[in-house]
Amino acid sequence: xxxxxxxLLPVAALVLSGLATAGIRQDVPSVVVKYGDLNLGxxxxxxxxxxxxxxxxxxxxxxxxxxxxxxxxxYERCVLDAVTESVAAVGNPDLxxxxxxxxxxxxxxxx
Numbered sequence: 001x002x003x004x005x006x007x008l009l010p011v012a013a014l015v016l017s018g019l020a021t022a023g024i025r026q027d028v029p030s031v032v033v034k035y036g037d038l039n040l041g042x043x044x045x046x047x048x049x050x051x052x053x054x055x056x057x058x059x060x061x062x063x064x065x066x067x068x069x070x071x072x073x074x075y076e077r078c079v080l081d082a083v084t085e086s087v088a089a090v091g092n093p094d095l096x097x098x099x100x101x102x103x104x105x106x107x108x109x110x111x
Contacts, residue, residue: 029063031056033086046098050087057082 033056038045061078064071087099 029060031060035090040092040094046092046094047103049090049095050083050098050103053086054079054083057086 033049033052035049035052038049040046040049057079058065061075061082064075064078066072066075083099087095
């Protein structure tokens with residue numbers, strides 16, 4: 001998987017990298033999150049990528065953003081699922097811990 005791009009799709013929370021879009025409905029809104037400029041070996045880089053992913057999820061799930069209680073719950077679930085799937089797709093242990101523990105994390109030792 002590319003370490004520079006992830007493509008975020010709402011509701012199904014399908015995450016893809018690069019041009020691997022075969023079989024994906026083209027009418028579903030999506031956002032490509034670029035992170036090649038970030039150093040994922042630093043807390044700042046991890047926090048920045050998580051913020052980008054969350055902002056992208058909020059954007060693609062925005063049609064569900066409404067004050068109507070049932071739709072609000074769908075919006076929040078859409079955002080959470082999209083962020084969780086995107087974080088998993090990146091596969092960085094520090095990003096996973098950052099997401100899992102709400103920004104409070106320690107770095108995972110690597111070789």
